[in-house]
Amino acid sequence: MTAEATEADTREQMGHRQVLESLSGLLLALFVAMISSTVVSTALPLIIGSLNGTQTQYTWVVTATLLTATATTPIWGKLADLFNKKTLVQVAIVIFVAGSMISGFSQDTGQLIAARAFQGIGIGGLQALVQVVIAAIIPPRERGRYNGYLGAVMAVATVGGPLLGGLIVDVSWLGWRWCFFVGVPIAALAFVVLQRTLKLETVRRENVQVDYLGAGLIAAGVSILLIWVSFVGNAFDWLSWQTGAMAGAGVVLLALAVLVETRVREPVVPIKIVVQRTPALAIIASLAVGMAMFGGAVFLGQYFQVGRGYSPTEAGLLTIPMMAGVLVSSTISGRMISRSGAVKPYIVAGAIILVAGFLGLGTVDHDSSLWIVGIAMAVVGIGVGMTMQNLVLAVQNSVPLRDLGAASASVTFFRSLGGTIGVSVLGAVLANRVTADLATALHVPEGQASTGGVSALNLKALPPEIQTVVHTVYGDATAHIFLISAAVAVIGVIAALLLKPITLRSTIDLEKKDDDTVVSDSVVG
Template identity: 35%
Template sequence: MTDQSTAVETEGFQRRSHREIITVMSGLMIAMLLAMLDNTIVGPALPTIVGDLGGLKHLAWVLTAYTLATAVSTPLWGKLGDLFGRKPTFLASIVLFLAGSALTGMSQNMMELIGFRGVQGLGAGGLIVGVMSILGELIPPAERGKYQGLFMAVMPLAMLGGPLIGGWITDNASWRWAFYVNLPLGAIALVTVWFTLHVPRRSTGKAKIDWWGAGTLALWASALVLLGSWAGSQYAWGSWQIIATIVVAIGGFVAFVAIERRVAEPIMPLHVFTNRNFSLAGALAFIIGLAMMGSAAYLPQFQQLVQGASATNSGLLLLPMMFPMMFASVAIGQITSRTGKVRIFPIIGSVVLVAGMVLLAQVHTDTTKLTLGLFMAVLGLGVGGLMQPSMLIAQNSVGLRDMGAAMGASTFLRTMGMSLGTAVLGTVYTTRLTHELSAKAGDAGSKLISGGAQLPPSMLHTLPKPLLDALRAAVTHGIVGVFWAGAAAGVVGLVVSFFIKDVKLVGFADEPKVEEAEKATAV
């Protein structure tokens, strides 16, 4: 693995006015917001959806279908952008996302809903990687931070706004509007990008799409997520279902690597992983996805089932984590734009993330909302401190020709962290909760969680006090395990951060030194 660490194609950047960039960014930010919002907006609507469509046993797949489709499609979208141009590819992903949104809203049964959520996710993959790739082509690395920080702030904003908007829509209209709301906003993004985005279309001759690579990637990634969801909870580790899933995951991965080494235009060029900084930034992206989804998915469980918050209030109670996350992301973007230095921030962010996870692992049934909010603020600073640097390092490690594929790979790793993190941490949570509740409440506890730990807060006031106390202790036991697992992942991120090579981000002022940069970063 080489030590090259900076992009070399600064001659590919065109000077653009601040107004031009902001105009394009308005459309890109709407698209990014929609893609991230649909991770969380459906949550408050799930009970109503199940009441309308049935299919309780498939409930988790309403969420997983979206995140998994997003993850496996990002490398393909990135490569399509490299081959056919960022603008047409991005516009196509908007159209696909809007079509998926409309079809999801019209679903008549749970299987239709899950399938159309997958279509939505395929479009969302193009939105996320398209935004990062377009930014990588519009703006040189040294100046990206001040703009990209705004996009990094969209993630926590969507995580907070999704549950609030979804809850309000479900209460005041219909759950179907949680999906229809994407249509007018997506149309605005489509028109804005259509008329304001002007980037060169790079000629690559007769393009060949790596469909076999895309298929094998989807195969092993899906098997990996299923393994994280099933193993030790739905099926025993030694069962034929788990063994078969492991075989499919390993076989699919081996086939994927073999294909990517041989095809002319791989969807995930493996040579980008020979860049040490890019590979390490990818590892950080995976950890960020795991930490974000782990905290956002399971903190509301503690707030509702232990602290007695309503569904809407639990969304508001995420504010202490989201605001510091947004602040850290934007602030680091401004600092890196001024200094051109980025390496110190992943180290600091990892330390703060571990501290936040360890603090949250200390919660108990009597923890106050104020104390929990302070712990969440620490975690938010840590996650925000990692989001921006990991993306900047990845972008600064490749040339413009590979920007789309590289951003697809980076986004794939972060989204896989979200998908796999949700599955694995969910297994940790439910396993610990189940064992603790059965131990404390016996048969009554086992009967209470027979629905798979989907415990509606509305039932709390009907429980006898001994059973309620046992439930709250079990939920706390489960959530503590989630945060200890998150702390362990953060320690891995800290170790990874120390191996990132310090580089100065390239900007317009560095353009005369392109030849020197090329020599310094040659493989």
């Protein structure tokens, strides 16, 4: 019996009630993976401040998780073709729980960064495997009826996470460590529910190869370059042997990764797909959107708390306009695209709106009207909602059925990679700007401990007069990274404009007639 037939039997044996029971465990796992990042976003300024960390370390607490989650996601997907999917989900949950516990007990920022990197492995597994298991238990024709549950979970995690994180750190008897502990009981419940309800046979596909070398080279190359970006201009000069060693090593590793990807049978990044016009442009746009969105959004919570002096709970509430913009625009644009079949106009419009939103945020300072900040955030959210998933849709519409998974995964991979790069680069820019501006404002030589050896993020430990200086410096400096985000988002606009006009096909697959034309193969219904 083939693997496909075995999975089909599994689907047929599971009724609607069983599917819902199994789905409940999967949704819990997906929820805890998503909220692990959003719950920390508003609490991070206080966390790093209490650990007396630096702005660079603030950035790497986020970057480390994104990097390991991005690098391991395709590996988890390949492992799902080799081993029992249920077991793999539970292994990912265990890794996530262990990473969460270690993060919660961290005594300094170095330990926290390492723990978050380990936690990212589990997050990458949960994000990849939940989708794989859902595909294994729900037939494609019925999958649409369950998409509402996925959307609801994502909405609650996206909007509720920052609020929950703010409440946790504002409640004195909890403290910031519970931002990491809060996901543990939810993850444990997901483990138990999956153990009791999910029934999947081990379906091992023949001749499946896991591209560990390619994934490792990509992760190593990107990591070295991000570490270089974090320290260049501060710990060492742009023209120095450290720059040559780190930048050179990163470029060599990525070149080797490209070489490997062109030779292995099942690459993490399929070169033959990503060099085609539509996938290539969609990937460039996704990189730009990911860099701008993740990079900009990560520092909004810091802007409201450190730059404006609001509490974590208030900061969570103040970020709602951007989340609302994402949810509303993605829903409305999705329905309009389904009616018209045209994708490109919405991608182009979304990319332009994204640039406009970041230009708006680029005008803010430490005493800007909250109405102006809120409107700019909502505009950014609308732009993200109109571009992010529609770029994946454009790629899915342009490749044959046999390449659908690889093409979709590549866009998602590069979007996450763009987010990782964006957080690291923008964090490095912000750190250097804040260091220089604090030194100027406090009349001390740049590079000296301008806040008396206490982290500038640890506001409660600073004298009132220095707190005022820190508020002003952070509030004003953050605008610069939003302007950089706008410049990066312009690349997304250019890539979107260069896309061919795209009309959603009503066929399952497509057949190539020549290099530039595709025609329908089979018509649904």
